[in-house]
Amino acid sequence: MRTAYSxxxxxxxxxxxxxxLPAGTLMQRAAAGLAVVCARLLTGAHGxxxxxxxxxxxxxxxxGGDALYAGARLARRGARVVAVLAGSRTHEAGLAALRAAGGRTVAFTEEESLGLVGDADLVLDGLVGIGGGGALREPYATLAKATADTPALVVAVDVPSxxxxxxxxxxxxxxKAHVTVTFGAYKTALFVDPGATRAGMVELVDIGLRPHLPEPEVVAPADGDVAALLPRPSAESxxxxxGVVGIVAGSDTYTGAAVLSAGGAVRAGAGMVRFASSAEPVRLVRARWPEVVTTILDTTSEVSLDAIGRVQxxxxxxxxxxxxxxxALARAVLxxxxxxxxxxxGLSVVAADRALLRRKAPTLITPHAGELSRLLGVPRERIEARRLEHVRRAADELGVTVLLKGSTTLIAETGRPVRAITTGTPWLATGGTGDVLSGIAGAFLAxxxxxxxxxxxxxxxxxxAARVAARGGVPGSGEAPIAALDVADALPEALRTL
Ligand SMILES: NC(=O)C1=CN([C@@H]2O[C@H](COP(=O)(O)OP(=O)(O)OC[C@H]3O[C@@H](n4cnc5c(N)ncnc54)[C@H](O)[C@@H]3O)[C@@H](O)[C@H]2O)[C@@H](O)CC1
Ligand SMILES: Nc1ncnc2c1ncn2[C@@H]1O[C@H](COP(=O)(O)OP(=O)(O)O)[C@@H](O)[C@H]1O
Ligand SMILES: [K+]
Structure with missing residues (x-):
């Protein structure tokens, strides 16, 4: 489990x-680790x-001090290092170290500084780290914008400014960094979007902090953590x-969601999948997934789930x-x-009647930002901008477990660290993949x-599974667009890697 802190x-x-420790030890450890990563990147890119x-x-x-010391180490290895001094003051010892190593410094002027960003092989972002607050002020904002356009490798120091x-x-x-080198421990922003996407690949430099760290705010499970949790059959199974999972999904208007959700559950390894809906989705689910046991619901009379059979x-x-x-169906299921x-x-239904979520057995909701917006009465853009705050708030206010979908997915439950899942790929941003996810999670609940x-x-x-599907199962090949059903079909191969 990778752990992140405020x-x-x-x-x-x-x-x-x-x-x-003697003064300055931690900064030297940080700068040494940072310089090693930069040297490796430069060697990889330019030999x-x-x-x-x-x-x-x-x-x-x-x-800025970390960045200057790392710059000094690179200058000693023959790199041509120029520091753009953007602040009202500068870390003095770091500055002296860079100059002593043969590095140059320039005061910020727009034309020269942007030229240096555009012409570099590697840009080191030492503008602000954990001391930053609010929107970047000038001239930092101008420099930060320039990192998006440079052909250089961009390495953020601790966190992207x-x-x-x-x-x-x-x-x-x-x-916008290709690599972020972070010190001592992961910072929360490195797991939570939109920050996580800005960080690129994250490298952790050990500076000896681990024994002093408290309970983390956010954790990101690794493959091994997930493998240890997954239900696996035994001889007695x-x-x-x-575990039997029951799925109530689809309608005569929307039939695909039913097939996709059922597919997620079948491929994720449910003992059995029961599916109940109106006639057309039932027909299509049977055609695609013959292993699913189906029931056609008569919604003209009072809904009873008894005819469907027992589920976990x-x-x-x-x-x-x-x-x-x-x-009526959601009420009966809940x-x-x-x-x-x-x-x-189902989330729109409970947004209009939140009392449906007051129940004794566990409830998991799986909204994207738009659906959470309706549940909390908060504009979607605000949720997208402050995902951690809102996933926690939803868990506390609604008393349920919340999985907030997006480019990184967050899972919150009151009293537990938020879990961040970063395995996805932007190819997942296509219709129906969320339906597959619901079936997978249902199978695991069951x-x-x-x-x-x-x-x-x-x-x-x-x-x-989305990554496997996008690669077409051929290691080393490029990626291609995927359809939601491809994600369900790639689940066995993905599960085999765990
Ligand atoms: N504390 C420690 O023991 C260690 C700290 N380290 C480094 O120190 C960093 C934290 O250093 P500081 O506490 O000096 O803080 P930072 O260097 O992160 O930032 C503080 C400075 O940025 C300015 N600033 C803040 N928000 C701004 C904004 N929106 N626009 C423009 N300027 C802004 C502040 O006025 C202040 O001068 C860490 O991120 C890490 O890089 C490392 O050297 C490892 C050890
Ligand atoms: N840019 C992205 N990068 C990675 N995963 C993404 C991205 N955009 C969406 N996803 C994932 O794709 C799925 C989309 O689900 P959802 O929004 O419910 O779509 P649908 O309703 O069409 O099924 C979610 O699992 C989400 O986390
Ligand atoms: K930074």
């Missing part, structure tokens, strides 16, 4: 560690460090003991519509005493995982 948590741990052009964007705090290290929020221009967990919502019949996952149209674990494992393997 700036306050990092500062407290740093103070405890620094108390037993050598010697003669390469490095531009150091230097802010007024210790983040312009990204709030504690929340992942981006309020104005921000550095039969289809019922492995329900999925309700994808493509079911939002009218009175859908409402009255059951087993875990329920509510997705898509297999006995808690809502928190089922959601984490489902989002993780969903992302892996």
């Amino acid at each position: 700036p306050d948590q990092i500062r407290t741990a740093e103070s405890a560690l620094m108390a037993g 050598r460090v010697y003669g390469s052009r490095v531009t150091v964007l230097t802010g007024s705090g210790d983040n 312009g990204v709030d290290s504690g929340t992942g929020c981006v309020e104005g221009p921000a550095v 039969d289809k019922y003991r492995r 967990a329900w999925v309700v919502g994808p493509g079911m519509g939002t009218g009175p019949e859908a409402h 009255a059951a005493d087993v875990p329920v996952l509510v997705d898509a149209d 297999g006995g995982l808690s809502g928190y674990d089922a959601a984490s494992c489902a989002a993780h393997v969903h992302g892996l």
